Amino acid sequence: MSHALSRIATPQSTIGKPVVSVRGLVRNFGNGNVLDGLSLDLQPGSFTALLGRSGCGKSTLLRTLAKLDPAPEGTVQLPDERAVVFQEPRLVPWMRVLRNVTLGLRHPDAEERGLAALAEVGLSHRARAWPLTLSGGEAQRAALARALVREPRLLLLDEPFAALDALTRMRMQGLVETLWHAHAPAVLLVTHDVDEALLLADRAVVMANGRIAADIPIPLARPRRHGDPGFIALRSRLLAELGVDEEHLAAREPQRTDARASGAKPGGYGLPAGAAAAPSL
Numbered sequence: 001m002s003h004a005l006s007r008i009a010t011p012q013s014t015i016g017k018p019v020v021s022v023r024g025l026v027r028n029f030g031n032g033n034v035l036d037g038l039s040l041d042l043q044p045g046s047f048t049a050l051l052g053r054s055g056c057g058k059s060t061l062l063r064t065l066a067k068l069d070p071a072p073e074g075t076v077q078l079p080d081e082r083a084v085v086f087q088e089p090r091l092v093p094w095m096r097v098l099r100n101v102t103l104g105l106r107h108p109d110a111e112e113r114g115l116a117a118l119a120e121v122g123l124s125h126r127a128r129a130w131p132l133t134l135s136g137g138e139a140q141r142a143a144l145a146r147a148l149v150r151e152p153r154l155l156l157l158d159e160p161f162a163a164l165d166a167l168t169r170m171r172m173q174g175l176v177e178t179l180w181h182a183h184a185p186a187v188l189l190v191t192h193d194v195d196e197a198l199l200l201a202d203r204a205v206v207m208a209n210g211r212i213a214a215d216i217p218i219p220l221a222r223p224r225r226h227g228d229p230g231f232i233a234l235r236s237r238l239l240a241e242l243g244v245d246e247e248h249l250a251a252r253e254p255q256r257t258d259a260r261a262s263g264a265k266p267g268g269y270g271l272p273a274g275a276a277a278a279p280s281l
């Protein structure tokens with residue numbers, strides 16, 4: 001849908017019926033409420049980044065929206081057409097890539113659909129390959145194709161680029177943005193990377209204390225650039241919401257964007273090379 005290319009954030013007050021609506025979610029694993037009355041709406045075709053400190057419950061919320069966990073307390077309205085991509089591709093190793101993509105698909109033309117999805121992610125030439133022969137980036141492309149082939153109205157992405165090297169991550173971010181423009185699912189992206197959120201999303205929600213603590217529109221024109229004043233201002237705002245002191249970061253030794261290469265936990269704040277690096281959330 002090329003008209004989507006010019007989309008910018010829609011003010012949350014001027015929108016219609018959400019594709020996802022959750023109210024008063026409570027989840028407790030026996031050690032306090034991880035979700036504590038959380039409410040959230042997602043509009044059709046919107047792109048939302050979900051941020052928050054490590055352990056604040058982002059994946060728990062995502063698994064709830066994917067219906068991978070038992071139903072929590074509260075109300076949950078979701079579309080049936082959902083797909084999830086995790087940090088690991090989770091391909092079945094004894095099935096070829098195309099079979100992985102079409103697994104569980106009931107359409108008579110499942111194979112054509114699978115091939116079309118693989119073409120969209122640039123993986124046609126690997127359709128007959130075994131998953132273990134794929135690179136990390138190729139495997140995540142296959143995982144994206146497996147999600148895409150289901151024509152999801154809700155696409156849940158749980159740190160899908162965190163295990164990839166910096167260059168592959170940038171390419172995958174571009175691919176996800178292209179796929180979002182083309183298919184316009186509502187996307188919820190869990191990320192630790194503030195820059196990734198600002199590059200891709202039109203809204204950032206920050207979780208804290210089991211709820212949405214901040215809900216920030218990202219009304220930046222696309223394509224987005226790290227150096228743009230609006231980008232920099234929103235980065236400062238998001239870091240502040242996350243409780244990160246930028247001056248403290250600036251005093252630290254510069255570090256590569258690829259957190260893995262520096263030995264840190266994958267997924268930092270994604271500050272560009274030369275800027276101060278941040279600890280993992």
Ligand SMILES: Nc1ncnc2c1ncn2[C@@H]1O[C@H](COP(=O)(O)OP(=O)(O)OP(=O)(O)O)[C@@H](O)[C@H]1O
Pocket residue numbers: 029034052053054055056057058059060061
């Ligand atoms: N199945 C489970 N059983 C017990 N505790 C759990 C379970 N799943 C999550 N938790 C706990 O719930 C809390 C939130 O976990 P969750 O994975 O949702 O956080 P997160 O924000 O995604 O963290 P991270 O950013 O580090 O991935 C953590 O304290 C975690 O230990």
